[in-house]
Amino acid sequence: MQTMLALPQPIAYAPIAAGPEVSVSGALTALYFSDSSYTSAAADDPPIELFRPRLKEPYDFAARLFEQGEPAGRSSVSAGAISIVNADGALDELLGLGWAGRTIELYRGRRSAPFSSFNEVFRGTCDGITWTTRLITIRLRDRQDILAQPLQTALYGGAGGLDAGEDLAGKAKPQCYGQCFNVPPAAIDTARQVYQVHDREIEGILAVRDNGAALAPAGDVAALALADVFAWDPQPGDAGTYITDVSQGVFRLGSAPAGRVTADVLGDAFGGFVSTTADIVRRIVSTQPLVGQINDPAGLDVASFDALNAAQSAVVGFFASAEQQPSIAEVVDRLLAGIGGYWFFTRRDGLRVGRLEAPVAGGRVIEQGRIADTTPISRRLLQRPSRARRVAWAPLWAVQDPDSLADAVAEEDKEFYSTPARLAAASDDGVLTKHRLALDVEVPALFAFQSDAENEAERLLALHSQPRDVYTLGLVDSVFQFEIGDALTLALGRFGLDQGRPFVVLSVEENAARNETLLELWG
Structure with missing residues (x-):
């Protein structure tokens, strides 16, 4: 197996009459590297291209669906870095190109296979490069930066x-x-x-x-x-x-x-x-x-x-x-x-959006035989259950002092225009019977209508009024196979999971050198 790097169109820093998006030679440039010598086939794109064998280390990747107890929009991604061997100085001429912000594509496939069969495992941008007499290190950025x-x-x-x-x-x-x-x-x-x-x-x-x-x-x-x-x-x-x-x-x-x-x-x-x-x-x-x-x-x-x-x-x-x-x-x-939602860029399909839901049966099944011995399985509570959810609706984009409003404005309207948003609530005090420290959570939603906010409050309460566990486990022979947000079933002989239980992938941490993946599962 090997990891491929394609770096399209780095640009020159020096001003050139033809425009900024050109190489020093005046033509668009693409650079191709691999961890061992590889040449694409005539039918590939690019055709008959030598991928120079200069990648030093396998690529590592980490992503997390949400940081706290529930989604707050974007996921977090650690894209890491890749290193290119340059001890002979043969690539010194590349250091003057405009790397920052250019697209980076990483592929993985068999040495004997055509490039068209390779899987894209990362697409992002370059955050910049550093270099020594031995290595050029490319810092990677997830595509989330496009939306910055x-x-x-x-x-x-x-x-x-x-x-x-x-x-x-x-x-x-x-x-x-x-x-x-x-x-x-x-x-x-x-x-x-x-x-x-x-x-x-x-x-x-x-x-x-x-x-x-x-x-x-x-x-x-x-x-x-x-x-x-x-x-x-x-x-x-x-x-x-x-x-x-x-x-x-x-x-x-x-x-x-x-x-x-x-x-x-x-x-x-x-x-x-x-x-x-x-x-x-x-x-x-x-x-x-x-x-x-x-x-x-x-x-x-x-x-x-x-x-x-x-x-x-x-x-x-x-x-x-x-x-x-x-x-x-x-x-x-x-x-x-x-709306309890999240967003991130997938490895292949672009920008993905979703909403955290209670896990349902489906997806691939993870059994004991696939679990790595190097990481003990652990279980923890991610967030205390909720006893109440209050969801905003009809938020005002200009909040006015009631004393500044015209005398003709009705009192109920003065109250409306001076209140940042209205709240729809759902609660279950029975949760306190078992969970003394249950939460009362306010959601700064953007719903236009009360009925929709009420429905969301009920949904969130049903989702978060019960404890939600997070299991951490390592898998062998599984790098570049999981996305955050994926549904899967965990079947183990411990923790009451012998019949299998559905989960959502909360985080993925991949170590290509060991061919292992560390997963956190929410459910």
Whole structure:
């Protein structure tokens, strides 16, 4: 067996007239190495390519589905490093190439087999290189780093109109997805009372308020036969109204506001309105101008997105104002953590999303004969059971002081606009009978509707009101076979597992040199 390395397109640091993504010679470069001499077949891609036998150490990998007692969005990955032998100095010329951020692909297969039969065991990027007189060491980064880029890449230029005034020059344009309540729009033209909630087409604006007092909708520019909101000439009778231009994510008031302007919005509709967690995540990661683009569907584990939509189809929402700069990863974390979900990049299928569920029978069966003698099987409690779950719904993206709201606003509405979110609760005090230290957990979810939050609270309570064990065990002859989140059954002669019990793979730690895998199983 051998591990293969393909390093596509390292770039030169020196400026070259042809552009940055070229090698010193002026052509795109790919580098191929292996742990022993190997040449691909004529029918392979790449064809008849010599993989130089310079890889020094087998590749090690570790990943964990979640760190604490339950998912909070992204998994954690330790991609490690690989070393290339360069004692003879034959590769010194490579040190000047632009390695950082370039794609790294690792494959594993038999020396006698064509490269097309090899399995891809890692795809990520280079975090940089270090070198000595003997070795070039390539530090690896998981593809999660692709999503470390800002959600809001479009900035206002300050030239007026949709480009906003000079006061917003350099500020990020707001982003709105799904159904969002009480968002603080960007005031892109204060003289003409024009506001923006999203930097492209939206589904609609449900309400606009001035200091909490509702304004009356007067139509969209398309229905009013206006070129845009700037073409509107409000008359005295238009006071207390607003018009919209959903194609640009903007609205305009018919008169100057008395105080703070907020809106309820149905967000991004670029390619159709999306409102579920899975669909919003998919829209964001596949339409933002990422360095290292995630293509839809090739860069996604589409089946996982479909499965998550089937499991959780509730309406949610996320808003980022002109004052914020969250990364895409932070936004995806927030969305998925609100439904007990997670995300990570698989070895082969791209970005995968999921939701922690009670383990069910299925998947491969792990029996005593596959367990390594080097690691004793251990069992521990991951998190104390829960006696109550409180799940947020209708979160406000602008929380207002009740004393600042208009006198005409009803008291119950003042309470609504001054409360960050409402909570749906599910509890079982019977859990305390056995578990004196049972938890009361609040989930900062993004549900639009109370019924969906209530359903999620009940689901989470059922999932976490009982103790959940974590088993740790080592397996032989099993590297590069498991993904975090996989379902499997553990059948042992100990711990009451003789009939087999279903688990979810919580963590994977692989040691290719020993051909062993350390698993943590949750269930």
